[in-house]
Amino acid sequence: MSxxxxxxxxxxxxxxxxxxAARYTADHPVDRAAAAHVVVSxxxxxxxxxxxxxxxxxxxxxxxVYTPLAPLPIHAVPGFGENYAPLQDREVRFRGQIIGLVVAxxxxxxxxxxxxxxxxxxxAPARTSLSAGLPGLPSxxxxxxxxxxxxxxxxxxxxxxxxxxxxxxxxxxxxVEQEAQSHVAMEPHGITAVWQGDDLTVYSGSQAPQMYAMxxxxxxxxxxxxxxxxxxxxxxxxxSRVPVWSEAALAAVAARELARPxxxxxxxxxxxxxxxxxxxxxxRVRLGADRDGTLNAVxxxxxxxxxxxxxxxxxxxxxxxxxxxxxxxxxxxxxxxTMDTPPTWAMRAPNEAPGAFALETAMDELAVAxxxxxxxxxxxxxxxxxxxxxxxxxxxxxxxxxxxxxxRFGWEDRDPVPGSRVDGDWLIGVGMASAVxxxxxxxxxxxxxxxxxxxxxxxxxxxxxxxxxxxxxxIVASDALxxxxxxxxxxxxxxxxxxxxxxxxSRAAGAxxxxxxxxxxxxxxxxxxxxxxxxxxxxxxxxxxxxxxREGRVEAGADSAxxxxxxxxxxxxxxxxxxxxxxxxxxxxxxxxxxxxFCEVRVNRFTGEPRVSRFTSAFDVGRVLSAxxxxxxxxGAVVFGIGGALLEANPVEESGRFAAGNLGDYLVAVNADxxxxxxxxxxxxDTAFSATGARGLGELGTVGSAAAVGNAVFNATxxxxxxLPITLDKLIGRGETSALHRV
Amino acid sequence: xxxxxxxxxxxxxxxxxxxxxxxxxxxAATAAGAVxxxxxxxxxxxxxxxxxxxxxVSLRVNxxxxxxxxxxxxxxxxxxxxxxxxxGTKKGxxxxxxxxxxxxxxxxxxxxxxxxxxxxDGARVTSIEGLADGDELHPVQQAFxxxxxxxxxxxxxxxxxxxVSLVEEGRTGSDEEIREHMxxxxxxxxxxxxxxxxxxxxxxKVG
Numbered sequence: 001m002s003x004x005x006x007x008x009x010x011x012x013x014x015x016x017x018x019x020x021a022a023r024y025t026a027d028h029p030v031d032r033a034a035a036a037h038v039v040v041s042x043x044x045x046x047x048x049x050x051x052x053x054x055x056x057x058x059x060x061x062x063x064x065v066y067t068p069l070a071p072l073p074i075h076a077v078p079g080f081g082e083n084y085a086p087l088q089d090r091e092v093r094f095r096g097q098i099i100g101l102v103v104a105x106x107x108x109x110x111x112x113x114x115x116x117x118x119x120x121x122x123x124a125p126a127r128t129s130l131s132a133g134l135p136g137l138p139s140x141x142x143x144x145x146x147x148x149x150x151x152x153x154x155x156x157x158x159x160x161x162x163x164x165x166x167x168x169x170x171x172x173x174x175x176v177e178q179e180a181q182s183h184v185a186m187e188p189h190g191i192t193a194v195w196q197g198d199d200l201t202v203y204s205g206s207q208a209p210q211m212y213a214m215x216x217x218x219x220x221x222x223x224x225x226x227x228x229x230x231x232x233x234x235x236x237x238x239x240s241r242v243p244v245w246s247e248a249a250l251a252a253v254a255a256r257e258l259a260r261p262x263x264x265x266x267x268x269x270x271x272x273x274x275x276x277x278x279x280x281x282x283x284r285v286r287l288g289a290d291r292d293g294t295l296n297a298v299x300x301x302x303x304x305x306x307x308x309x310x311x312x313x314x315x316x317x318x319x320x321x322x323x324x325x326x327x328x329x330x331x332x333x334x335x336x337x338t339m340d341t342p343p344t345w346a347m348r349a350p351n352e353a354p355g356a357f358a359l360e361t362a363m364d365e366l367a368v369a370x371x372x373x374x375x376x377x378x379x380x381x382x383x384x385x386x387x388x389x390x391x392x393x394x395x396x397x398x399x400x401x402x403x404x405x406x407x408r409f410g411w412e413d414r415d416p417v418p419g420s421r422v423d424g425d426w427l428i429g430v431g432m433a434s435a436v437x438x439x440x441x442x443x444x445x446x447x448x449x450x451x452x453x454x455x456x457x458x459x460x461x462x463x464x465x466x467x468x469x470x471x472x473x474x475i476v477a478s479d480a481l482x483x484x485x486x487x488x489x490x491x492x493x494x495x496x497x498x499x500x501x502x503x504x505x506s507r508a509a510g511a512x513x514x515x516x517x518x519x520x521x522x523x524x525x526x527x528x529x530x531x532x533x534x535x536x537x538x539x540x541x542x543x544x545x546x547x548x549x550r551e552g553r554v555e556a557g558a559d560s561a562x563x564x565x566x567x568x569x570x571x572x573x574x575x576x577x578x579x580x581x582x583x584x585x586x587x588x589x590x591x592x593x594x595x596x597x598f599c600e601v602r603v604n605r606f607t608g609e610p611r612v613s614r615f616t617s618a619f620d621v622g623r624v625l626s627a628x629x630x631x632x633x634x635x636g637a638v639v640f641g642i643g644g645a646l647l648e649a650n651p652v653e654e655s656g657r658f659a660a661g662n663l664g665d666y667l668v669a670v671n672a673d674x675x676x677x678x679x680x681x682x683x684x685x686d687t688a689f690s691a692t693g694a695r696g697l698g699e700l701g702t703v704g705s706a707a708a709v710g711n712a713v714f715n716a717t718x719x720x721x722x723x724l725p726i727t728l729d730k731l732i733g734r735g736e737t738s739a740l741h742r743v
Numbered sequence: 744x745x746x747x748x749x750x751x752x753x754x755x756x757x758x759x760x761x762x763x764x765x766x767x768x769x770x771a772a773t774a775a776g777a778v779x780x781x782x783x784x785x786x787x788x789x790x791x792x793x794x795x796x797x798x799x800v801s802l803r804v805n806x807x808x809x810x811x812x813x814x815x816x817x818x819x820x821x822x823x824x825x826x827x828x829x830x831g832t833k834k835g836x837x838x839x840x841x842x843x844x845x846x847x848x849x850x851x852x853x854x855x856x857x858x859x860x861x862x863x864d865g866a867r868v869t870s871i872e873g874l875a876d877g878d879e880l881h882p883v884q885q886a887f888x889x890x891x892x893x894x895x896x897x898x899x900x901x902x903x904x905x906x907v908s909l910v911e912e913g914r915t916g917s918d919e920e921i922r923e924h925m926x927x928x929x930x931x932x933x934x935x936x937x938x939x940x941x942x943x944x945x946x947x948k949v950g
Contacts, residue, residue, distance in 0.1 A: 014888035017896030018880065020831015020871035024897060027830035060795050106794055107825065108816045186835045186843060186897040186931045235833070235897030236931050268836040466895025466932050632891050632934060639933035663840040663929060670926040674935040 004475045004485055006683060008627045012490065013233075013470045022233040025190045026265055028203040033192060034063055036251055036264040037110035039100030039117045040273070041092045044126035044656025045340045048090040048099055048119060056102055056116040061109035064258060065117070066101040072253040074246075075219050081243030081276070082343050083310035085219065086250060092121065093309045094342045095656035096273035101250050103262060126340040127308075128656045130280050136303045136335035139313045149315040151322050151388035153330040161286075161331035164297035168288025170369050171297075174362040176285075178354060178724040179649040180305070180658070181278040182666050183347050187235020189275045190265035191248045193255040200227045200252055205234035207241040208502030209495040210461040212248075219249040220256075229495040234503075237465040238640075239346035240275045242504050247274060269661035276345025277650060277658075279305035279314050281354055285321070285362035288329075293372050293380040295327040300359065306336035311344030316355030319438050320703070323592060324359065326383035341652055346504070348640055349699040352437050353706065357644075360433035360707030361722065364714065374432055374711065375402060375411060391590040394441075394688035394695075397620045398434065398594035401682070405618035406432075408678060409598035418718035426602040428613075429716025433707035435595030435619070437506060439695035444501040444511040445579035448477065448519045450527060452567035452574065454552070456481055456488045458516060460500035462508050463493030467698050468629025469508050475626050476513045476692070480520035482551035498578065506593070510689075510696035513625055515579045517691060523577040524549045527563055534570040537561070591689050593700040595619040597638070597708035603716045608732030610713055612642050616678040617701060622686030623693040634679040634701045641705025643669040649725050798861040804829070805873025813860045820844045820855035823870055831871040831900045835929070842928030845901035846870045852908040871900035874907065882948055883907050886941040894932035902928045906942045915946040 016022040041048075053065045066072050071087040084091075086098040100117055104110035127133055141149035158164050165171055191204040200222070206212040209229040217224035234241060247264055255262040266274060281304035288297035300321040304314035317332045349356075367374035382399060385392050406412070414430050415421055421428040447459040458477045464470045473490040477483070491497060501511035528547045531539040531554045538559035539547055547556045554561055567575065600614035617638055624630045647667040651659045660666035679701070685693030706724065713731070714720050721730045794814035801810045804827060813822060820837075823829040823846070832855055835843030839857040846855045847869040874881040883906050886892070893899040905928050909915055914924045921942045922935070930938065 010888055011891065013896070014893075015880070017893055017899050018871075018884040018887050018903060019875055020829070020900045022896050023830070024833070026824070026834070029828060106814065107821065108794055108814050112816070184931055186841065186895065186929065187833070188835065233897075234895060236895040238931070265834070268838070268840075466893075468894070628891050629894075632894055632932075632937060635936060636894060636933040639935065643933075662838060663836045664838075668929060668931060669933060669935070670929060671922045671935040671938065672926040674922070674933065676936050 003479050005479045006624050006627055009471060009475055009485060011468060011471045011629065012474045012485070013464065024187050024233050024235045025203055025205045026192065026263065028192060028230070030192050030194055030261045030263065033261040033263040034103050034105060034258060035107040035110045036101055036103045036254060036262050037114040038098045038247055038266065038270060039102065039114050040270060041095060041097045041099050042119065043092055043121045043123050044095040044128060046092045046121050046123040048092060049122050050120040051100065052118045056113040059109060059113035059116060061105035062102065062113045063105065064103045064254065066254065068099060072250060072257060073221065074249045074253060075221060077215055077218050080215065081310060081345060082246060086246040094307060094340055096270070096342055098246050098250065098274065101254060103254055103258060107265070126656045127338065128340060128652050128654055130282065130303065130305055130337055130339065133337035133339060134303055136337035139315050139334045139336045141313055141315045141318065149318040150332040150334055151330065152332065153388045155328045158329055161297055161299045161329055164329035165286055165288040165299065168296045169291050170366070171286065171288045172362055172365045172369050173284065173286045174358065174365055174722060175282065176358045176361060176722045177282045178280065179651040180280045181347060181644065181648045182272050182650045182660070183238040183240035183276065184272065184663060184666060184668060185236030185238055185240055188266050188268050188271040189245065189247065191251045192261060192263040193252040194261040195256055198222070198226055202227065202229045202248070202252065204229060204231060204248060205241055206231045206463060207234065207237040207465055207504050209463060209493060210499040211502060212244050213495040215244040216248055216252060219244065220252050227495070231463045231493040234463050234465040234493065237503060238348045239350060239504065241465070242502065243276065243345055245275055268663060272661055272666065273342045273658060276311070276343055278347035278350065279312060279344040280652065281305065281314060281316065283316060283354065283358040285358045287362050287366045289366060289370065293370050293377045295325055295381045297329040298325065298327045299331045301333045303335040303337055305339050305341060305344060307341045307343050308338055309343050312346050312350060314351060316351045316358065319352050320355035320436060321359045322388055323386050323590070324434060324436050325381040326387055327381065330387055340656060348637070349437060349702040352699070352703040353641065353644065356433065356435065356704040357706045357710070357724065360704050361710055364431065364711040365720065375406060378402065378434060386590045391588060394589045394591045395622060395686040396592070396594060397682055398596065401594055401596040401618040401620050404680060405596040405598050405616050408618070408680065409616035411598055418715055425604055425606055427605050427716040428600065428602050429712045429714065430598065430600045431708050431711025431715055432596065432598045433704035433711060435597060435700050435704040437593045437700040437703050439510060439591040439593055439689065440505055440507040441591060441690050442501065442507060442511055443582040444515055445498050446500055446512060446515045446519055447498045447576065447578045448516065448523050449574040449576045450523060450563045450567065452564050452572065454487055454562065454564035456483050457491060458488065459491040459497045460512060461495055461497045462500045462512060463503050465503045467503060467508065467633055468626055469503065469512065471629050472509045472626045473512055473516060476516045477520065480517045506696035506698040506700065509625055510694050513692040513694050514690045518582070519577050519579045522580055523575065526575050526577055527566065528554060530570055530575055531561070531566050534566060536569045537566060589688060591695060593619065593621045593695050593697055595700055595704070597705050599708040599712045601709060601712040601716055603713060603731060608728035610646055610726055610728065610731060612709060613675055615675065619679065619681045619697065619700060621681060621697040621700065622684065622689055622695040624681055624683050625694050630681070630697060631679060633698050635677045637699060637701025638677050638679070638705045639669050639674050640702045642674065642709055644724060645706035645709035646725050800861060800864040802863055803867045805869060815859070815861045817860050818856050819846070819858040819860050819863060819868065822860040823855060829870050829872050833897055833900055835898065841898070842905060843898045843901040845904040845928065847904060847908060852905055871903060874903065881907065882945045883910065883941070886945045890937045890941040890944060891934065892938040892941040893934050898928060898930045902930065902938055909942060910945055915942055918943065
């Protein structure tokens, strides 16, 4: 059997998805489920003075109305996602906060009754401006006890980064800003909560069912082994389904109080507010270089929104500017500004996408200042060790990505003079940028079974959020056990399964694959042991070392039996193994995925409308396990970056309200915005990273892709747009040097 | 120029009537030709209560007749999902902005979240559950698998229903035309290029 690893296998869950049979949060059938609808605050900060709920209570079908004055018991979980608990006090902390819950027989009744609730507030001034809160406090990063997220490197005799910049022959300074961005996974958030005695079963799309069970249990005050989270299909995550948000706790407790299942579906607008967003931020990058482009000084400062109710401690520079280029002097200063806004959370490449937009825009500006090819500038400052620590990488072949990507794209045809390529009404420009994203070699376990039906089953709590984990797990198990993929079943997305990797941080495939391989070896050993112990087995009494396992069969001499036959002889339904504990790796190596983006845009010289017309990306992620789902992930990630570059913004208004509460106002890329995307990858085994050599790839393509678009827009027009998104209003009527005016 | 889109006037067999006889795999187990009411065939997920001022409607859903009382506020989307247990049709925005709820009504694609069930008396509805012919997938469904036209799969039923209509309407003359006419269906995972590949591959084979 040839190895399925890296081949173009169709998604194993494809049929369920194209027939509508895949069950997402609200699709699981539950008897007697009551419907819940949340009531949210209309002010950004203050107190609820009074809530009038009598009219709502009188509405047909209404079962219960909960408010801060008639609350449900819920605890806060400080330090992860939100740090407050809804309905436990009268405080309003952000606009759109849950301040009530209506439960009724049907969703229509709950929604209409919720609209009958009126609220009186005592309003207080709200901090809704990032710039008003500058400079902010240092960001602790995700691990406050770990190393500083702000690495510094100063050459001997250099006192400050400002000194190093002053001593540089060429200096550029770039300040970029971006509004909040919303995940808007296609499936709005929701939950169905079902109690049986003291046990709670939750149907809810989650990126980490095991953690969801633990966090929800903490919030509602029960042991975590009493909670089961069922999440076989997840309608997109992008980070928003890592925490457990308030509505989940409310639905769970309401179901307990009412002694019947409760189904709660947030509206799209509620989901945008309550389920996290990428923080608004401002960044300044200063680069100082020698005349030949060698970097002498790199400074990256950032200030990002951190809601008072908690959220993501944004650090855009650590894993971008902190690792990407060799420099003699490096300074990073990342800050957070406390605001009265809805909670933030990681959104696809949470730190790296914004950080790379800042850095890679500045690098393009430096190339212009030096009159140098931007690709050559990157190669001039190529580094084989992490600049601040001197760590080597498990593997880094970014230079090959540059070369292959440039060749496929036709980078050598580039004209460095902005506005020099015109096709009718359209100005054409090209730009490039680098991609980098950390890889996590964490040991997470799986459970595997050989069943008497002839089937191999891989079980893990890790969900498939669309990334292809069902398919990847099936491919790796098929390869490891030599069994056709049709006879492999992956059971995923359930906290009752062995606790394994979350579908977050691009870590699922890279963690599961080595676990499946090592577990397969244990499983084979267990099967051979069974073969020599089982009465009636042709191998009974032999030494297991005399047996061989090949493609689902045990063999010795002329004797051969399939694992199904052996299990039948042993009258066992299955033989099972769990992942052996891995030896901790002694090597202190850095691990990242790398890539190079090349983008062509067309900007209408009369309307300023920017369109992406071509895109090529080349990636170094070590081994690719599933070509088809990897390609889809790469392409989807690049499009995520294109949307971030040209479309996505959710500004917080002075009132604390998100300007875009729906998919008509929050613009994401649609089909017509996306040209064919040409992606390729090196495909080799990074054996220093893991036994499988696969580093994970889901977020990498989102890093740097927005900068490639912006750099192409500059090449097309001579206009440098530093504030995302790059919309036509920023390209029309700006600057005397604009090619738009040379019509 | 005719006042209406000519493609809409072209006579063609209504989808879901010729090949398919039951509401779908997730729905009630209805015998072909039967005249079920919801009460007789209610699957476990059906919400029994229909609220106040109920309106009686008769529909043909995926080839099977359904007679039911409905809350006049109930959308076709919620009716399919909550009353008929046809949960393949998805609610992505509930205001006609994402396309995840796309179904066919009388052969035309509609946004079921903006369509009231009470207004559909006598209509033929085809949802994603009604596309396959038994175990045999509709060519568009198979094309989405073959070209990986999805990732998380949540928008997929709506994408496929739109794509089926696109092919039937003959709006697949070029990639640009496919992209334009598939742009009412948002895919946050951004499988767009692969959706275009899938639709292109069935051009001329169905419809």
